[in-house]
Amino acid sequence: MKDKVNLAEKIKLLNKPYQPGVVGYLNNYKLIVVKVHGEFVWHKHDETDDFFLVLRGHLTIQLRDRDIELDKGELYVVPKGIEHCPKADAEAYVLVIEPKDTINTGNAGGTLTVDPVEI
Amino acid sequence: MKDKVNLAEKIKLLNKPYQPGVVGYLNNYKLIVVKVHGEFVWHKHDETDDFFLVLRGHLTIQLRDRDIELDKGELYVVPKGIEHCPKADAEAYVLVIEPKDTINTGNAGGTLTVDPVEI
Numbered sequence: 001m002k003d004k005v006n007l008a009e010k011i012k013l014l015n016k017p018y019q020p021g022v023v024g025y026l027n028n029y030k031l032i033v034v035k036v037h038g039e040f041v042w043h044k045h046d047e048t049d050d051f052f053l054v055l056r057g058h059l060t061i062q063l064r065d066r067d068i069e070l071d072k073g074e075l076y077v078v079p080k081g082i083e084h085c086p087k088a089d090a091e092a093y094v095l096v097i098e099p100k101d102t103i104n105t106g107n108a109g110g111t112l113t114v115d116p117v118e119i
Numbered sequence: 120m121k122d123k124v125n126l127a128e129k130i131k132l133l134n135k136p137y138q139p140g141v142v143g144y145l146n147n148y149k150l151i152v153v154k155v156h157g158e159f160v161w162h163k164h165d166e167t168d169d170f171f172l173v174l175r176g177h178l179t180i181q182l183r184d185r186d187i188e189l190d191k192g193e194l195y196v197v198p199k200g201i202e203h204c205p206k207a208d209a210e211a212y213v214l215v216i217e218p219k220d221t222i223n224t225g226n227a228g229g230t231l232t233v234d235p236v237e238i
Contacts, residue, residue: 001195001196001197001198003187003195004187004188004189004193004194004195005193005194005195006192006193007192007193007194008192023194024194024196025168025196026168026170026196026216027167027168027199027218029148031170031194031196048146049144049145049146051145051150053214055192068122068123069123070123073125073126073127073174074123074124074125074126075123075124075126075142075143075150076120076122076123076124077120077143077144077145077150078120079120080146095172097145097216099146
């Protein structure tokens with residue numbers, strides 16, 4: 001990494017919800033910022049945990065047996081293999097960390113499946 | 120991970136600078152909070168990058184050829200093998216992510232070498 005990353009400035013470069021923006025790497029992990037608004041899609045990652053840290057707003061990570069409610073400065077790691085579905089009624093900003101080859105929609109596929117952009 | 124982690128609440132549980140507190144795991148990586156105050160020790164990690172995100176205050180990551188100045192909401196990943204020395208004139212709160220087996224002082228050793236505590 002050549003220079004520091006200001007997360008708030010990077011997130012401004014994203015123009016739609018659920019478009020992941022890669023701001024850097026930690027070994028073979030990608031550091032992603034994303035605007036969350038509305039409901040994503042139920043999915044799981046059988047090969048990896050999934051890290052979420054809320055930078056602004058409120059994020060709900062729906063699990064099959066409960067909801068995880070995250071405000072700014074709160075994080076949750078979804079264990080590998082566990083179905084989850086993020087949602088936010090108002091736009092939230094989130095830092096996500098997962099291996100480089102992780103697909104955003106996991107096993108679900110569908111129209112929300114996108115490659116991250118480098119920002 | 121059973122429940123969410125509030126980073127500010129966790130950091131309050133640490134009673135001295137440079138005592139790493141593990142708040143969770145992402146696969147084989149540990150998620151650490153740490154209070155930084157004063158200067159750490161010059162060191163490097165030959166096997167891994169090192170992730171720093173400032174949660175409060177201001178952190179300087181000294182590199183041999185320049186300083187990286189981080190305010191709240193800014194992150195930097197020190198590439199593996201690169202010598203660095205964190206410092207903060209006033210207490211800063213930092214999230215660090217690195218593989219579980221990473222030693223806090225890297226190759227340097229010395230009196231600041233400590234195991235993280237689970238908090």
